[in-house]
Amino acid sequence: MAGSVSSVYLQVIEDVINKVRDEFINSGAGEIVLGELQALWEARMMQCGVISPNMERALLPKQAGLITPVHDLNVPPVEEYETPTAEMLFPPTPLQTPLPQTPLPQTPIQTPLPGTDQIYNIPTGPSDYAPVSDIRNGGDVKPGRPTPYMPPPSSWMNQRPLGVDVNVAYVEGREEVDRGAPHQPMTQDFFMMSAGKRKRDDYAPHMTSGGFMPQQDGSGDMEIEFVLPKESQLSSIGNWGIITTDAQSKVVTRETPLLPQQDGVHDEYDDLFHYQGVANEDYNTPTPAEHVDLRAPTPLVSTPKPAKNEAAEDEEPPLNEDDDEDDLDDFDQGEEEPNTQHLVLAQFDKVTRTKSRWKCTLKDGIMHINNRDILFNKANGEFDF
């Protein structure tokens, strides 16, 4: 039974792929994307255990070439899948142009900051770090993994000699730092910009010296100092800046959904610090006078947020927040409980009832029962209510 189910599934996959091929080609997506779709789909099916790799190779020998590489890479999460492909596609370029390489690791670092996408930040954080130090060592071949951002970097690498204006500020600053030129202000600027809303220079050293990320900083310092002693100060500052902001954005994304309304009260304050947990602690540390100064200008300069309205009502927001969380919890539980794992999907021909006795005839069904898929052409059901 299982064998026939998976053969039906494989034929469905093949049928779908063949019939959308024209649309893929016409729309410009192309065969490669189609092959990727098929490979990913089949890989997921294998993970679910509804088809087996052996069956697949026997039935679809022509796709075997496509499947094998992608399938292996797919078992780990998506990011990992993308990375090797990118490396396979663009291995020689870094060798030829080590200098243009410099903006390359830069991109993954810059881009997550405005986005503050949590999923995105977590995988890139550590991988970004390695390339940065590598390049400091002298443009090493492996740009590491500009993880999901491979396509943009590749085009940059091609366009680079022609038009450098893609991101003027960063590129120039970066290169000069590499050469060991005295550009502390440059790195500081970069730090400030990446931090988003923070605009006061006073708080850059404050944040860096806070030591929120002990492990990452420690390792970074070690590496750089070993390799390039003369640049160690500059590069370490640059790294500090990068890492701190990364971590900040992570923390912020994690915390904001939890305490949105309470923030409303101290909203301007949080905008300045951009780091809630510490913001609350630091609140006592600097002198109150500073806070007045800081809080006064911010609403004038930048208040595009609805938080202003919420700030007016001090007591309601926390209540609402709690309500939301409760609702969400209930909703989740409510969804899970009735969602039975055993499921029959079919078409009905006839459903009749005599008193409490129900009879139904079903056709063309897929059953998922006891972790097995069963297909049927006809099914008769008799139930008592």
Place this chain on the structure above:
Amino acid sequence: MATFELYRRSTIGMCLTETLDEMVSNGTLNPELAIQVLVQFDKSMTEALENQVKSKVSIKSQGHLHTYRFCDNVWTFILQDATFKNEESQENVGRVKIVACDSKLLAQT
């Protein structure tokens, strides 16, 4: 040809949906194309079930029919202690949900 989106909830359909989600969200695939793939899946799955599957199953409930519902031409049953029998095997489940669309809707078009 009319199709049901019903089968998207099956294992194969969920695998496809997740794959498409992933490819759309990482920018490999544009959403319109993904929808076309799903529509094609509806067709292909329906055809495959019609033409390639010959087996019969009987469903009985020793316990009782927990829920019945007919809404938007879709029957939903939730059975407790049901037995599924086909030529080869018999499976017992404590609780199963049956979702069935009207086969006449397909035949009409």
